[in-house]
Amino acid sequence: MSVMRFVGVNSREAMRQVRAALGDEALILANRHTEQGVEILAMAESAATDSDAGIAESTPRPAEPSRPAPAAPAMPASPDPAQAFEAMSARLLEEMRDMRALLTRERSQPESLGTLGEQLVQTLLEAGFGPALAEEVVSALPEELAVTAVLDERALAWLARQLAKRLSGLDDEAAFMDRTGIVALIGPTGVGKTTTTAKLAARYVMRHGTRPVALVTTDSFRIGAHEQLRIYSRLLDVPMYALNADQPVSDLLERMKGKSWIIIDTVGMSQRDHRVIEQVSHLHGGDSPVRLVLLLNAASQPETLEEVVVRYRQAAQAAGGELRDCIITKQDEAGRLAPVLDIVMRHGLRLLFVSHGQRVPEDMALAEPGALIEQALADRAPLARPVARQAVEPAMRNAGNLMGQGRRLATVLQALRQRLPGFDRLEEVWNLLGLPLSIQQQRLERLLEDYPRSGQVRGMMWSERRRVPGESWSMPDVALSPEGTWLALPLLQHRQVAGQQARLQAALERHVPGMHLLNGMPDGEAGDWLERQASSWCSQVRGSQRVEHAGERRTLASLEGVGEGVGDLRCRFRGAPGRLSLSTLPVNVTFKGSRRDQESFSAWAWLGEVRDEESGKLLGKRYWIAPARLGGEPKPLLLTLLQGDVLPQLARRAWQRLDPAELGELRADLRLLMASGLATVAAHLDLAEDEVAMDLRAELLGLGGGRRRRRDVALLESLVQLFMVRDTIRHLGLGERETG
Known part of the structure; x- marks a missing residue:
């Protein structure tokens, strides 16, 4: 049961050594990163079975009854079975001690023991993202990164990309500001709706002037709420209207004729208040559609934010509308940005703006997903103790x-x-x-x-x-x-005209430039047409294809080793990485059935061998013909x-x-x-x-x-x-x- 140690510059190289020495059924006992690279401990799967068999064979059998026998020449004394068993046991015990020592050494370095996925989950949790989103993101870890098991800049860049693409935002401010209609800001008490209303109105006035905009407040509960918004309306030189919380928006539309952008500052209500549904219903009760924008306080607890989104979305749905957009407020008061971003991403909300102070309109910016994710990942705090993978498995299932x-x-x-x-x-x-x-x-x-x-x-x-x-x-x-x-949707053969030359010409008439990749040599009519058009074309042919080279007519397969080597190309072949080794030589080729009375034309024959990138095993051979005028261009x-x-x-x-x-x-x-x-x-x-x-x-x-x-x-x-x-x-x- 010998344990073998392999060291490679990376996991792929180390595993290649394991397979070469022990075969594909090798048992991997442990792996870790060292200064030399990746170290793997492995043994052959059959070793344990062989050891058991050896022990069994060494066990003494019961003595058979003695019986008369012919005299035999004296044989050398066989080793004592008990001693052989003890020796094997001692050897096995020593190897097990070595294995235990190596495994214990790895456990003492949990960061190197953990997989890259575990390290990325840990990174997200330290930033403040929840386990559900963390596992959802890491479940899509590419194999190209997973094999390294190293949390490096490339892995962190991948993590930032995954988060950024889950955070939907506006391409530019015009996508929001240049759309006419009614916008209503909703959310709990104290989230900053009035200040945000003023900031949005100010940004709109800066783009379109004061004439098209109007402010509306439904907040009749807070002392001074009307007055605060009225001050902003005077500063901006835009009209302000008051609407009772139980009044539909349509009651004001007649008075606001000529206004193309109306923004409503709604009364703040706890997400647990049953009147939330009524409030949203009144906003949707009129004839004009209202865009709802939910404000989320970055300084709130994740549980509170979760409840806010769920309850307000339920209210919008109950009112026959939909809540898709949000604005993050009070970013300057939040210790970390990740918790609120986690909520936005998991619920698929579109983040419009981020507010970070009281100044109007300076302290609000268009949401930039990449920059926000970068900031969130930068604000990491070590956890009290590393989170075991088992602790987040339920979250992965829920994802x-x-x-x-x-x-x-x-x-x-x-x-x-x-x-x-x-x-x-x-x-x-x-x-x-x-x-x-x-x-x-x-x-x-x-x-x-x-x-x-x-x-x-x-x-x-x-x-x-x-x-x-x-x-x-x-x-x-x-x-x-x-x-x-390749275009994702191919073209059915039976929908095309009959005849190779007719198809090529029809493609040209459909504004398809003259580049054609063919399986098999073109027939005479098509070949003549391609040459007359001076088209870029290339045919993949069989090794039995006959060509003329150095005055002799030979098959391409028989010309292997004659051509000039032109290097290797990386490729994938039958779903695995490979290398294509190319050689080329000048030939003359005749199109079958050509109208040129069997006249040949100058071409280059290309011969290729595809080998497995890792083992070098030959996977296949291929042959191509291309016009001489293309020179070295045909490689792609x-x-x-x-x-x-x-x-x-x-x-x-x-x-x-x-x-x-x-x-x-x-x-x-x-x-x-x-x-x-x-x-x-x-x-x-x-x-x-x-x-x-x-x-x-x-x-x-x-x-x-x-x-x-x-x-x-x-x-x-x-x-x-x-x-x-x-x-x-x-x-x-x-x-x-x-x-x-």
């Missing part, structure tokens, strides 16, 4: 409730819309699910007639014109965006074609997941668009290497229950789950909150 899922879903969907052109169309296709088949057909026709739009496409990746193995359909074609990424095109290999496999898996028996009536072409679109999105996210993609992957894998298989497949399953959860929330009547 999966409907509100948490809905909030994360909205964030992920919005990020996908911003990142992937065509994703909004994929959503529209999915929305046809459940409609009668005839309506599905009509709406699908309208949806696809102008897709893709002019300027949205840089080129096309044309799929093979044959059925995907095991299925009755062919992989749709995929358009390329100006940035070189080769990579796109190579990594597009996975699309038919992913589309087939998605097709099987979208079972009409479970989803209801579903046209075959609609099902194929949904399946191929999900495959394209999953493959894009698997291939992308930027931080935004890393964050999106982690969020998706968190929604789908984590990664338990190939990453691209896991992402595909998570995307299916994303759309199904989205539909569930919409069926519950919460769909509008996705874009709030």
